[in-house]
Amino acid sequence: MTNQLPPEPVHFVDRAEEQDRTARELADWDEGRSRPLRVALVGMAGTGKTELVFRLARMLQESRPDGFERILYSDLDDLRCEGVVEPADVLADLLRSLGVESGWIEDSFAARRRQYWEQTEGKRLVVIVDNARYGTEVEPLLPSSGASVVIVASHGRLHDLPGADLEFDIGPLEKSDAEELLRQVAEDPRLDAEPEAVRRLLELCDGLPIAVHVAARWIRRHRRRPLSRMLDELSAELHDKGMPVVEKVWDAAYEGLGSDAALLYRLLAHAAGPSLPFEGVTALLGRGEDSADAALEELEAAGLLDNREEQRVRLHGLLRAHAKRRAAHDGTPEETSAGQSRLIRWYLRQAQRADVAAAGTRLAVAERAPEIPLTADVPFASKPEAYAWLESERHVLFDCVRVAHARGFHHESWALCEPLWTHFLDHRHYADVIDAFRTGLAAALRSEDLPAIVRMRCQLARPLWEQGEFQVAAEELEGAADAARTLGTSRTERILAASVMEFHGSLHTAQGKWRDAVGDFDAAREQHVAIGNEYGVLLLTYRLGEALAALGELDRAAALLSDAHTEARKMGRERLTARTGFALAGVRQSLGQIAAARDLYTESLASARDRKGDRDAALTLDALAGLAEETGDDAGAREHRAAAAALRARHGGLSQTG
Incomplete structure (x- = not known):
């Protein structure tokens, strides 16, 4: 369960x-x-x-x-x-x-x-x-x-x-229940000896369980002083501050913190995301693992952390608001900015490392972020681990993009969007992705960084068109094309310019504008040929062949897809080998070359099963079922459709694919 x-x-x-x-x-x-x-x-x-x-x-x-x-x-x-x-x-x-x-x-x-x-x-x-x-x-x-x-x-x-x-x-606790909770958590004999002090303390807590917990831990931390004296000092100090009475309890807990714990509490108030892992807390504090560990233990003992999540650090919503007020009162803008900078740079480095581990070497505009002093990197032993980290930390990463831009860390803001592209291709969180990419674009524009502007406009266009925003996506790609015309002649910049054409072709494909897509893919392919980018040539040959097949130009499509299939196998691109084979099989089927189509579909199915690509396997089984029906093999068609349905049921896919 x-x-x-x-x-x-x-x-x-x-x-x-x-x-x-x-x-x-x-x-x-x-x-x-x-x-x-x-x-x-x-x-x-x-x-x-x-x-x-x-x-x-x-x-x-x-x-x-x-x-x-x-x-x-x-x-x-x-x-x-x-x-x-x-x-x-x-x-x-x-x-x-x-x-x-x-x-x-x-x-x-x-x-x-x-x-x-x-x-x-x-x-x-x-x-x-x-x-x-x-x-x-x-x-x-x-x-x-x-x-x-x-x-x-x-x-x-x-x-x-x-x-x-x-x-x-759900209202505040009754006084008797609040006192019972206080006694359970504090376990202190002074509560029996000083009933008046208990009454006054419970008034400060105002029946809020979160405040009672903090008050009880405050009592546990100060075992020697009489409660009445502690409360007198607290009331005298805070009487004129004009804050809600419950805040006095939290202030008392905060005032008892050491310097590192107090600093961490203030920094957590402005940290990106709802919660952080221990390594992120270490980066935020900037004083090494031992100091971060000790500060967290102190905050936990004081009741100033939300302990709902294991292995992560979180401030309850009310405590975060309190921490922000303490940061405004006791901290400095420089302190907050430095903490946010350390955290954002650490997340940028980890996201870039996860990107390489998950997707391998690919086009990237931003330089690799350096190590963060006194903070360890997250180990990524496999692709699944890297993908899982990007997914588990996505809320912090998206927030880092926003915080970085708001703070003026524009390079970090758009640079974070590059590894988020890899995450997006595997996890379609459209609202967060579109917001992040728009923010990354704004940061790139503020930086006046042309390669970054091109990259961000292209990345933003895809989730837009996948959500049906075709006109807005087209406008972004037009902006990317305008910026690409002023790029330099380095290999990276030329590949980036070719990618703009490819994105145009993909947009036209999504709209069913196959003739326009052919022109875009052909132009991008020629660019990759001129650059000598073999993988780019392979990918665009495949995309061009698919578009020609959709137009019914089957002989030319077959030639291109056959070339792409052969080159993908030579380059050891297993997944692309399967996809080019699947596309080529569809063309062979349309040309009436049934045996060749069946062989290619069977090869694609074996590849999908070998790499546990069950979604590709289900699509291939659908195609084999259609081929079987075309040749009058009704039993074979039923068998393939049943196998595809079983895969969808196993993985939670929709039972109807249309």
């Missing part, structure tokens, strides 16, 4: 009514319904909604003898870009959690939604949607199974998502 829940907390109080009512509702729920049971938790930040959501999910799992198949979790705040969530990207994350491999996730929102319905049909799932702001963000994430439960946590009511079966208003 996939269970996306953090470890159960040691300390938890109250919320018994919510748990009891949810259990009763589940017991009475008719799983034959066509919609899932929906539970809504509404309350201000800091009231413990997220932990209650997790507790409800654990309770639901334990309440059924056969349990739930999977518990899925999505924090929409982690996916927001300037306050907006793209549902298609959330669906992609949920589909991966359901076992769908990235290569099988559909591109469009509509197709992903159908795929999600297929993957959730009839299943017992708990789907948790945290930090929702609008019902339109949640509605596409509802599974299609009446045997599932959806738990939504939000700060306000989602009036555009009607039909919650249970809705709870």
